[in-house]
Amino acid sequence: MLTTCLKRIKSSIQFLGAGLMLLPGLAMAEYALNFQRPVTEIAREVFELHNLILTIVIVIFIAVFVVMFYSIFAHRKSRGHKAANFHESTTVEVIWTIIPFIILVSMAIPSTATLLKMDNTSGSEMTVKIVGYQWKWQYEYLDHDISFFSSLSTPRAQIENKEKKGENYLLEVDNPVVLPVGKKIRFVLTANDVIHSWWVPQLAVKKDAIPGFINEMWTKIDEPGIYRGQCAELCGKDHGFMPIVIKAVSEEDFNKWVSLQKDKAVSAAADSNKVWTKTALLKKGKKVYEKSCQACHGATGAGVPGAFPAITGSKIATGPVKDHLAIVMDGKAGTAMQAFKGQLSDADLAAVVTFERNGLGNKAGDIVQPSQVKALR
Amino acid sequence: MNEQTNKKTATRLLLVAVAMFGFGYALVPLYDLLCDVTGLNGKTQRADVSEIKNQKIILDRLVKVEFTTMVNTNLPWKFKALQNKVSVHPGELTTVKFLVRNMTDMAITGQAIPSVAPSKAANHFKKIECFCFTQQTLQPGEEKEMAVQFVVDSKLAPEIDTITLAYTFFNSNKNIKTGLIKKQPVAVAANNSK
Amino acid sequence: MSEAAHHHPTGLSRWLFTTNHKDIGTMYLVFAFMMAIIGGLMSLVIRAELFEPGLQLVDPNFFNQMTTVHALVMVFGFVMPAFVGLANWMIPLMIGAPDMALPRMNNWSFWLLPPAATLLIISLFVPGGGPAAGWTLYPPLSIQGGMGMDFTILTVHMLGISSILGSINIIATILNMRAPGMALMKMPLFVWTWLITAFLLLAAIPVFAGAVTMLLTDRHFGTQFFDAAGGGDPVLFQHIFWFFGHPEVYILVLPAFGVISQVIPTFARKPLFGYSSMVFATAAIAFLSFIVWAHHMYTVGMPVAGELFFMYATMLIAVPTGVKVFNWVATMWRGSMTFEAPMLFAIATVFTFTMGGVTGLMLALTPVDFQYHDTYFVVAHFHYVIVGGSVLGLFTAVYYWLPKWTGHMYSEVVGKWHFWLTMIGINLTFFPQHFSGLAGMPRRIPDYALQFAEFNMWSTYGAFLAVFSQLIFFYLVWKTVKGGEKATDQVWEGAEGLEWTVPSPAPYHTFETPPKVS
The missing domain is CATH 2.60.40.420 (Cupredoxins -  blue copper proteins)
Structure with missing residues (x-):
């Protein structure tokens, strides 16, 4: 009967539960399978909560499917099992509505406590x-x-x-x-x-x-x-x-x-006052380009057609220096081109504009000094 | 068969679908209302002078208020708070100055959007005067000092000891968008700004 | 089906103008299969790029387009139309109706799909490429995209209208067209789950249509619903999106629950356990699905009271879902089971769906969700639910009803090969993703740190196996349509319901005089 079935579930939960308690311990040793090692009090609490809940759901999962696979093994036609004809049992249905509910409450309590701690930003230094x-x-x-x-x-x-x-x-x-x-x-x-x-x-x-x-x-x-x-x-x-x-x-x-x-x-301020040679600007400019521009405009300055414009042969990189500096420093509204003046120094900006005008297949010939950039700020 | 019944059912169900489409739009004002009531997304509102008149200043409590500024990429302005932080007593009227400068040779209009963290402090952060109530237009190269006058409500939850007020300046020039700016009624603000 | 072709038009015009529920059902299923192939190939592009660290095959922009379009194709092009196809074929047969309630509207709702899908595919080839903001289309990222995003919005509108028309039709059919004696609480569970799903569609899809319309006007017509600069809020979009999005995942999975509830009793030769609690559980899940949406957005910075509410409400869903799983197991218990392909797929669905279900419960808990959110753990979770629940549920349905549709038995041997290879494939793909997620791999990235390399390699092998195994399925269906052992009207020994009282293959017109249900 179903009651014996429930008893069997209960004992298998106890057995598997004992085995699974070891699981988080194992997982602690092998971090590729679980969270990275926590280094704050909250992170440790979250990790413990995670392990607790993982254990509970694994136990439930195994309990349910042990029953199902036992049934698949035992109650098959090929073994001559005859079908019973029951199709409801209010008692059982009430039990398996209430027990999960109790388990949920037991999960909700520690979760709520941790969440409230995470939310409390007072006393910060x-x-x-x-x-x-x-x-x-x-x-x-x-x-x-x-x-x-x-x-x-x-x-x-x-x-x-x-x-x-x-x-x-x-x-x-x-x-x-x-x-x-x-x-x-x-x-x-x-x-x-x-x-x-x-x-x-x-x-x-x-x-x-x-x-x-x-x-x-x-x-x-x-x-x-x-x-x-x-x-x-x-x-x-x-x-x-x-x-x-x-x-x-x-x-x-x-x-x-x-x-x-x-x-x-x-020292950055000192850099922007000195006069740079073209070679020094190109060398520095290439580095800045690789770091800040290449992701969109490409290693050769070809861009991505339809998404990010090319620099090679572009109107901006071959036109007046003033416009070129403006777009690099202030960005272009409504596009992914952002204002770089906040994140690059005067020397960086002068170098990268010089590089874009004289490298990547462009030959504007002129150079930009950090002092020119400084004046525009 | 019962084609009439089917058509009637279908019409009713179609009305449900249309109503749900409307409900999607209704969520916009509902969300704004919810934010106004609960401070859900950290948006602050303009407070009336009468609201803060009767506030008692709580002298044995100090709240740290931090100011931080952002300028959106699309706006070539410089913008900073002249004071990074102040400690205030709840109920006390405080004025803080911000400096903004147009770095271009064009006149540009910008709009500052305020946001408060933690969001549950937003409803207790009462601004009487703020440059964010209206759009700001700066002439080429113009520099301007702007003020915010506020009171931290004495009803602020006791566990909050630090509030951050962030302003992000956005460009309002490029395709001036209309219709949805409700929080900053320009005409009303102009009357009250004295 | 071809034997019954004597009193209706043939050739192209038969399919273009048909109002026959079986023809339309077939078209839906064929369309869904084609979309599954396209979406599957896209997933292989994703998995191939992720085979090892580094950028090998595609650039990151195209990678993002693939993840976005893969999801849209699979959700809106494959799973939803496939279940609508099943509904078209089976609901009239199961309730003893001669056809759907609104046959002409039925034709329109299908024929909206192919142009919509074409538009979505074309978007990949317009300047700037297809949508790359993820299927969730969060602004401001979705505001940045090129013309492809507008194509996507239009596609979503067309697919949405199709679904709304389809669900109106299904509701009208179920409410008005039942044979005499077919009381609501006597309806097969597949019909019940579809009735509830159709109401979900009717309530959720228009809200989504509203959200993408706002996106469109924000992009082009100067509104600022989601733009902070104009007093809008990008988080508002997420609220509206998930108000639709959470019911949407139940739209994808509830009809599969219905299929499972038909198949397990048949092969256990025992009535479904807890019929009425199944119906109530489905209704409870549907109701709860509308009040849990913000559990997808715990990290946006909600007040703690809101996070607690959504956490508790989400956890509650585990109760009715649990009831369903327990009922299925109880249906098998002390039955007399055989394991033909439909039963194998049904059992697998229960197993893999439950796996996705329990990780869903973990994701509901706010403090730990901060760690899981937007990682591969979430990717593993929803693929276990959607592939393990909906897609395996679809295979269950096709194997179960294919003999009724074609009049032929499929090859059980080929079916078992398909089953086992698919099972190994999908588990090899998605199981390791739990681990890479827990270890810290974010989702939607084209390249990753070295410690995730091993699991990703397994996932890629699994994905190729899972997708190519579907060639076997195609072969099996093709062979069964063309010929094979004659199927009886009853088809399965333990099958019950009106659909098994009509001949196999089901004639073009059925139940022109309504059957009597006792």
Whole structure:
């Protein structure tokens, strides 16, 4: 009868449950099969919650299908089993409505507790503003007056399979976000163009960056280390190529890094006052081009027909310098061409415009000095 | 057979479909209403002076208000807050200045869009005066100081100790879009801006 | 079918102007199969690019177009039309009606599909390429796209109108055309699930039509529904989209539940367990599907009260869904089972759908969903639900009713080959994706970090196996249409219902005088 069947289910749950308790333990050792190692209190809680719920659903799943496969094995015509004729049982139906409900409540309680903790941003010690761009991140330390862009540093050659891929392929950036450990850090997020989503698995933080709106979340990192993440919301062509790298350091190292950033700002100012040679500009310009322009306009400047215009032979790159500088610095409304003046230095901008006019098959002949760029700011 | 019945059923069902299409559109004002009531998406609203008159200043509580600015890629302006943050008592009227500069040799009109985090603070962030109530036009190279006057409502939830107010300036010049700008009634704002 | 061709037009005009529910059903099914092939080939482009790290075959822009169009083709071109085809063929036969309630409208609703699909495919070749914003079409990304996006919006409108007309027809048929004695609570479960699905379609599709219309006017006519610059909100689109989108996934899977509920009793030779609780569970799922939409958007930054509401409501869906699974198992329990291809597919559907169901429960929990959201874990989840639930459900239906449609038995040996290869293929494709998702691989990326390489390679092998196994299916159906062992009217020993009282193949006109149902 069905009651014996239920008894059998119960005992098999107990048996399998005992075995499955080991499963998260196993999974802890082999991270490729489960979450990455959590490094914050919240991330650990989320990981435990995940393991708990995974265990519960696996137990239920196995319990149901042990019954089904037993039935498939035992109640087949080829074994001469005759069909019974029952087709309802209110008791059983009530039981299997109520038991799942109780299991759900037991899942909802810890989930609610963790969610409320994640939501509480009070008591934060510093705020970092994160801005999503197609296809890079900008970080602004609201309490330290530091702001910089962070973009993929994996060379194109590795992506195009011309070079061996490095250990952190696609998960490395030029400027990592440096954060102190042991401090409650509040993030506020927004975006410039489309929706992005900032996700670092080991911190268990993920939130959308939405243009025109601001979101917030927080973290408190336990231990120094490098933690890597990626954009998690489809944001166009290079959605897969805008990673996040966090460098968590001690408070002392963080303060050192802050003062170093201030020094850097001073030396960049010196660069824009000096007069550059054409060779130096072309060399620097090629590097800047590869980093900031090549993704859309292509390695040879050919662009993508219909989507991204070519630079080779274009009216802008062969026309007046003023227009060329304007479009690179301020972008073009309504297109993917963004304003680069916020993310590139005077020297970078002068170099890349010089490169676009004299490389990639163009021969305008003129060069641009950083001081000219500075004057336009 | 019963062709008449079938046609009647079909007509009714078609009306349901049309009504649901309308419901899709009705979700727009419904969502705005929900946001106004709950502060759902962090949008702030203009407050009336009368609303804040009777506010008691709570001297034993300080709330940190941070200001952050964004200029959309399509707008060649510079825009920053003259103060990154202030600490205010709930109920206290505060003024903060922002600086904006047109970097081009054209006159351009822009619109600042405010957003508050956490979103549950949005309804308690009362602005009496703000450059975001109207569109701003800057002449070639013009620099302008603009003010925001606000009160953090004393009813702000006690666990909130930091509020971030973000402004994003968008270009309103390129294809000036009409019809849907409800939050910034230009004419009304002009009367009240003194 | 061809034997019955003596009193109706033949050739092209038969198919162009037909108002016969069986002809239209056949056209829907053939169209759906063609779309499945196109969508399947697109998935192979995706899987081939993801075979190993690095960019090999396609550029990222085209990759995004493939993921977008693959999803649109599979959802709107394959699964939905296929179930409408089944409804056309089977509902009149199962309720003892001579045809659908509105035969001429039926013809229109089918013939909207081929031009719509053509438009979507053409969009891939216009300047700027096809839609690349994902099938969810989130603005502002979808505002950026080229002309291909406008083509897509037009396609969605045409497919939507087709579905609305189709569902009106189905509801009118079920409500008005039942044979005397066929009370609502006597209807076969396939008819019940379709009645509820049709109401879901009627309520959800127009909302989606509204959303894409707003997108279109935002793109070209100066409105700013979703543009922050003009007082709009891009998150509003997500709310409207998922208000449609969540019911949509039940639209895809409820008719499959109906099919399973027909097939399991037949091969267990035992009546369906808990008929009325099945009906109520279906209605409960349909109702709940309208109040859970925001669980697709936990990361947009909702107030915590909202997140809790959507979490609890979503978890509740597990209860009626669980009831269904338990009822199916109880139907098998102490039956007298045989395992012809329809039964194999039905059991597999229960198994793989439940796998997608339990990961769905995990995704419902907000704090852990922050980790799962937009990763391959989600990709694995919904493919287990849609491939493991809807598509296997479709195969179940085709094997079950093919003898009735063609008058011939299919080859059981070929059917079993198709079954096992498909099962290995889809599980090899989608099971490893759970792991790459948990380990941190975002979805919709054309290239990935090295630690995900192994699982992606397996997935690619699986996808090729799963898609190419469908050649066997095509061969099997082709052979069965052309000839084979004669099928009896009863076809299956344990089958019950009006459709088995008509001859095999079902004649062009059936139940011109309504049967008596006792």
